[in-house]
Amino acid sequence: MARAKYKKRSDGRYLVQIQTGFDENGKQKFKNIYAKTIPELEKKINTFKYNLDRGIVVDDQNLTFKEWANNWLDTYKTNVTTRTRKRYKSIIDIQLKPLHNIKLSKLKTVNIQKTINELTTSVSLTIKILKQIIKQAMINELIFKDLMLGVSFSTQEPKKRRQLNEQEREAIEKADFSAKERTFVYLCLYAGLRRGEALALKRNDIDFKNGILHISNTVIYNDNNTPELKGTTKTLAGVRDIPITNKLESVLKEYIKTNVKGMFLFSSRNHTLVTKTSYQNMWKQIIRKMNSVSKIPINEITAHHLRHTYATDLFYAGVDIKTCQYLLGHSSIKTTLDIYTHLDSDPANVAKKIDEYYISNQSNISQ
Incomplete structure (x- = not known):
């Protein structure tokens, strides 16, 4: 035999x-x-x-969590952007440091739970990365059960982003902005651009004849200061055409006519992309000028608050949800819906809209 x-x-x-x-x-x-x-x-x-x-496999008998986490990053995250890779590396080095010297074969759910309990920042991202590291370790048979199954996570909901209030919107209109500052603010507030999308805009992205902004690039900062132009936006859905509103058109035309010398709308003195420091200084000036004309202190506002305000304006203007999703560049309609679910929760407002619809519909039937 x-x-x-x-x-x-x-x-x-x-x-x-x-x-x-x-x-x-x-x-x-x-x-x-x-x-x-x-x-x-x-x-x-x-x-x-x-x-x-090819040197991908390591000795799993003495393999530490840190060694495996770095191996996971080098082997299975080769398709992410430089910025994302640095973010992941930072999470592994800092947030997951308590797990570094534990042998992967000896790692327990309680070790992971204690580490998560001590987190104060980047909690969601850390948990996301941990899940991927553990799952890949299971696939490679370095561990034989999902250690994340017994871990409890905080159920606290993240803060909802808000739109600008009436005083803040009034301050924007009254503030003595430079042409550059007002153009940037208006692109975020009246076209819903992300910060990086606005900073990446070129002259030929603006089609005044057809009243359209062509969005296909974004600026990211891979280190503390250096800008990088990416050929795609945050998501594939971010590549889109946005109508230029009357509010934005006059500001854009005047700014381009008198201030834009190079390829980009926003650039440094040598006509290259603005550094992170330059952007931060411009934003500080924007907030300072808003405060100079505001009756209330204005502090915690970012460019994303302007974009969020554009999103809520679309809702109140009656723009349908699929069009809103497209204009905002959301890859998932859930992201758009998450913004809108809390906007008109007042029963009186809802009832008023329904009644107005019934009245309008009845009038059409009678005619």
Whole structure:
């Protein structure tokens, strides 16, 4: 009788050991590979050997969480932007530091829970990254159960972004902005552009003849100050054409005519993209000038508050939800709906709208 090629365990799985190298004492090191069937086992063996030849596989017996997390980032996150990669790396190095020296094979749910309990910033992103790291470790058979299943997360809802109030909108109209400042504010407030989309605008993105802004680029800051022009916006849905309102048109035309010398609407003295520091200084000036004409203190306003206000204006103007989604560049309609669900929750307002619809509809029937 031919000897079985692979050993079958009492739990029904097949097992094979593959040598991965030698330890510091010259002793051979092995990797255990398991599968329920021989074809599945042989597929895993081939994949393992392929990765081993390329240095992707590491010794999982002494592999620490930090080593695996960095391996995960280098191997499975090669398609993310430089900015996103740096953000992930920061989360691993700082937020997940309490887990660094724990061997992956010894990692427990309680270790993860204690780490999450101590988080004060970037909680959602940290949890998202942890889930991906643990899931990939399971796929690679470095751990054999989902350690995130027993972890409890805070149910506290994130703060909802708000639109500008009446005093803040009045301050924008009264403030003694420079042409550059007012143009930037109006692009966010009356076209709903994201900060990076506004900073990336070029002369040829503006079509006054057809009354359209062509949005297809964004500016990101990969380090503390240096700008980078990306060929796509935040999402693929961000590539869009936005109508130029009357409120925006006159400001845009005057600004381009008298202030724009190079390719970009907003640029440094040598006509290159503005640095992060330059943008921050401009925004501080915008807030300072708003405060100089406001009856109430204005502090916690960002460019995104202007964009959010544009979104709510679309709603109150009666623009349908799918058009709103397109104009805002949301890849998911849920994002658009999340903005709108709280806007008209007053029963009296809802009843008024329904009554107005019934009256209008009845008039059409009678005619």
